[in-house]
Amino acid sequence: MLEDSFVYSEYLLRKRLEYFLTTNKLNRNEIKEFIEFIRKESNVVIFGGMLRDLSLSDNKLFRSDIDLVVDSINQRELYKLIKKYNPIMNKFGGFRILLNKWKLDIWSLSNTWAINEGLVIGDNFTDLLKTSFFTWDAIIYEIPTKKFKYYDNYFKDLNSGFIDINLRSNPNPIGITIRTLRMLFMNKCKISFELLNYIIPYLKKMRPEDIVSFENKSFEKKILNKEKIELINKYIHEHVHSYIYEPFGLPELEPRLPWNFQSIKNANIA
Known part of the structure; x- marks a missing residue:
């Protein structure tokens, strides 16, 4: 069951993501324009890394690739749709798009690696949550509904700094x-x-x-x-040789502190 139990953490992520998708700073508007272009032909979600990174830090530090998945068109139809962006096939079944400032990877749902390999049944976007290797990447944002979906302990694990394997098989x-x-x-x-x-x-x-x-x-x-x-x-x-069944972290680093309401209230979203 997917829950929104950790409302402050989801609140912070939503605040940062919606700001990212509505501001023109750092050419972010080209992301929104690309997503709106894709939405004319298919539903689309943001998946994994961007959502993880914006949960852990603010927009100013985010410079990574953005992963998108569509569900209404297959790989061939997707290529035809994005051909004008000069897509490059990536090694995991999707397409790399180089915009002026930002890099995108986009997949048809059926061609995401774990679903294409038959490791996960890809009936709908929610099945993407079963496909990531890291638990921290098991999160999606549905563009049309503006809803997040993630596993029960997602934000709890982020707050405590605990990472586990979600799907062991990977290429x-x-x-x-x-x-x-x-x-x-x-x-x-x-x-x-x-x-x-x-x-x-x-x-x-x-x-x-x-x-x-x-x-x-x-x-x-x-x-x-x-x-x-x-x-x-x-x-x-x-x-x-000492704590073989315990989680491992680097001992000289101070432990992460969970977010609190005050830190979220004062969070920088730019």
Whole structure:
């Protein structure tokens, strides 16, 4: 059952997202214009990363790609619709669109990776919540209804900084491993025992230099370096020999504090 239990946290996300979609700052209007263009032919939702990032920080810091999913047209029809934007097929079944300022990835619902692979039945947009690897990415915003959908503990987990695996199968385990390391440093989070054990084999296969190189090719903002990777490997080794069933976080980082009403009231949405 999907609930809106943590109303202050959803309130903050809604406030930031609606501001993003209605302001012309930083060419954000081109996102709205693209979405309105797509809506003439299909329902559309925003999925995953943008909603996660706007939950955790304000609009001024958001520079990432935006993921969209449509449900009324198939992949071929979607390509015809967006052809004038010179779409590039991405490696996960969708299309990359480069606007003047912003980057978008857009999928037909049936061609999102987990649904196309038969791992999830894709009857409607709500099924997208079952397709993300990280629990923090299991959230959608329905453009026509302006409703969010997410799993029961979504905002509770964000507030406490706890990340778990939502759908274990994925086409890019190395990328998942790098993203997990980045979140440990950027978000001061704790990852589940299951997620920790997922990334350990890939950390063992890669040298710190390989991890840094992968991040440099995949992310504009650089977080990792050789010293940080060696440090995290040291802490993981200590953790699995001491608290093997406990969530893992970097011990020298202060714990995240949950939002409170005052912080939301005074939040910067720009």
